[in-house]
Amino acid sequence: MLKYQQIAIEIEKFIEDHTLQQGDKLPVLEKLMTQFEVSKSTITKSLDLLEKKGVIFQVRGSGIFVRRHKRKGYISLLSNQGFKESLEDFNITTKVIELEVRKPTQEAAHNLNIEPDNDVYYVKRVRYINGQTLCLEESFYNKSIITYLNKEIVSESIFNYIREGLGLKVGFSDLYLRADKLKEEEAKYLGLKKGEPKIYVETIFHLTNGQPFDFSKVSYNYEQSQFFIQANSHFL
Amino acid sequence: MLKYQQIAIEIEKFIEDHTLQQGDKLPVLEKLMTQFEVSKSTITKSLDLLEKKGVIFQVRGSGIFVRRHKRKGYISLLSNQGFKESLEDFNITTKVIELEVRKPTQEAAHNLNIEPDNDVYYVKRVRYINGQTLCLEESFYNKSIITYLNKEIVSESIFNYIREGLGLKVGFSDLYLRADKLKEEEAKYLGLKKGEPKIYVETIFHLTNGQPFDFSKVSYNYEQSQFFIQANSHFL
DNA sequence: GAGTGGTCTAGACCACGAC
DNA sequence: TCGTGGTCTAGACCACTCG
Structure with a gap:
């Protein structure tokens, strides 16, 4: 240290x-x-x-x-990896819907900066907070970096495994966020109605050396999720 | 410099x-x-x-x-003040709905850390991007810090005025974000329908000395607004 | 092992805030 | 004016990456 x-x-x-x-x-x-x-x-x-x-x-x-922000129960959009820190007082659980090796979509290949015939791990999960649906998540992991995943790992913190198990160092991430209407299928997983609001976030995670290893698309239950950011204006 | x-x-x-x-x-x-x-x-x-x-x-x-993010037209949630930097290629205009000195709501007083009988400037504006509605904004400025505002200032960049005109130094800000359904009145201003999605952001802006001077509540048109964040995982 | 970024020191001097 | 944080230097040594 x-x-x-x-x-x-x-x-x-x-x-x-x-x-x-x-x-x-x-x-x-x-x-x-x-x-x-x-x-x-x-x-x-x-x-x-x-x-x-x-x-x-x-x-x-x-x-x-x-410096203290006053509100509890908000998910930090800056602390890169998972909810652990900001929601440590809450009970987060995970249900794995799908886990398999496949070829990336064009979108995933582009964001991971790989060729369409490279393999990726595809993971689809629903996450719950205190028994309520929190979000629906689809992730694409570059298999040449994240060489192995199984159902057990994917039910827990994938990022812990990446750091501890694989010995990789997570660097920076680019995060794109907007609101939209829920599609039929998403609504079903989240227990909401089609057309209701969602927060939709795409994130590209990079190793410290700049390699993207994870592209993920997450739809949040608007009733359960709120986010916070602490911004500094040091840059001019 | x-x-x-x-x-x-x-x-x-x-x-x-x-x-x-x-x-x-x-x-x-x-x-x-x-x-x-x-x-x-x-x-x-x-x-x-x-x-x-x-x-x-x-x-x-x-x-x-x-390090480059690939997407254009996203609003940065980190560059603290306004849209200028991230949307500089776009045409942002402003319509002032309301501007007056009043007593703060309880919520505003709490977030600005002032007493209920202190004065605030209340500003309500609609902002447009390339002619489309971008957002509806309500702001409360602590009048003992932001001593003067008029319609002209409020039609332009208030933050420029705060820095240049008043010689104040903007420090950090706390930003709280969620999705929700548009209320009747909000929908009217944004040209959308009641119940459609919005991104709702509350921000508390502080001077470099830690004093909060602006509490603002903004509802974004979900069809026109998307946000990005570049996160680093230096902290552990 | 060579190249490259990161940590840490000791100390001079500067700029802002409060009294 | 004094207390306090910010800038900048020169240099020693450390830690990681890559061929």
């Missing part, structure tokens, strides 16, 4: 343990440097990480403050 | 000018250091900025590569 990561974790823990609220002030840089016995830039790096995560904000000439 | 910002802009310009594509390699750190005549950490800071913006990704032991 790197120093600046460790320190970030400890500061976050400090905020949790003391149940600090939005706007509460943290110790000054000088203090943190001596406390953790590291140089200024290391502390700065930790704080930048926490700022990116939306945990704190820094004000020049004034101090370092806790 | 700070060095690392300037360099970030120039690198981004370089990518534009040479129409580099996803995965194309940029010059190595060493090269960039000598080219811009700065130290390693300054270049690193520029690159981190561009990475956060989703312009590049860095791979240890390998190089610095261009």
Whole structure:
């Protein structure tokens, strides 16, 4: 574990343990440097990480403050992988509808940046939150990267398996979102009516080296799903 | 202008000018250091900025590569202020429905962190993209921060005015998103039917010092609006 | 093993905010 | 004016990728 990561974790823990609220002030840089016995830039790096995560904000000439959003039960659109973090207090279960190796659709091949005759794992699942339908998910995994999947893996967290089991490093993802009307079949899986609203999200997941390995299409039950994003305007 | 910002802009310009594509390699750190005549950490800071913006990704032991999302016409949910950047090729116009000083709703007061008897500017607008309705927006501005607004300002970019006119610095924002059915009145403004889908977004905008100054509620025309997010999984 | 990005240090100096 | 965070440097050393 790197120093600046460790320190970030400890500061976050400090905020949790003391149940600090939005706007509460943290110790000054000088203090943190001596406390953790590291140089200024290391502390700065930790704080930048926490700022990116939306945990704190820094004000020049004034101090370092806790940033908190007030609402619970929202799915973070930034924390890349799964619902675990944002919905950890909720009971998420999964039903696998389909799992097989096949040739990709043209759309999937394009988004995964592979040829139409390369193999993909196709996974179709319904996910539930506290017994209610949360979403219907179709995913295409590049089989030359995700070399093996089975029903057991796919019933649990696929991303944990990718990291722990396959030893791959998940990097960045591109996420496209819109609203639309539910189609007959989607409505059936979600227990809603055709024509009712859905949030529809397509995501392309990449490894740290930039290779896309997963293209997924998810339709959310609008009654059960709400999302949040913490944005920073550092870039101009 | 700070060095690392300037360099970030120039690198981004370089990518534009040479129409580099996803995965194309940029010059190595060493090269960039000598080219811009700065130290390693300054270049690193520029690159981190561009990475956060989703312009590049860095791979240890390998190089610095261009990151591009392929789709056009999506509204970025991260670039905090307005549509300008993501929809700059489109013609955005605005119709002001209402503009007045009033007392906040309980909801607005809570989100702006003010008392119910403090004044707010209430602004209701419809925004159009290429002549089609894009969204219906209601905003509450804390009048003790945004001291003055008029119809002219509100017809244009309010955020430009806040920055240039009032000299305020916009910091971070919290954004809550879900799908829902259009109500009668909303449907009328958007030219859609009651019960059709909408994307509904509430946003709380803060100054760099953490003060919330704008609480806004926006209903998007689902036929005209699609969103994208570039996520990084640096945090663990 | 060569090449390349990432971490970390110690310290000088700068810019903003609050009093 | 002082306290506080932000920028920038020069350089040592580390860790990953790839041929």
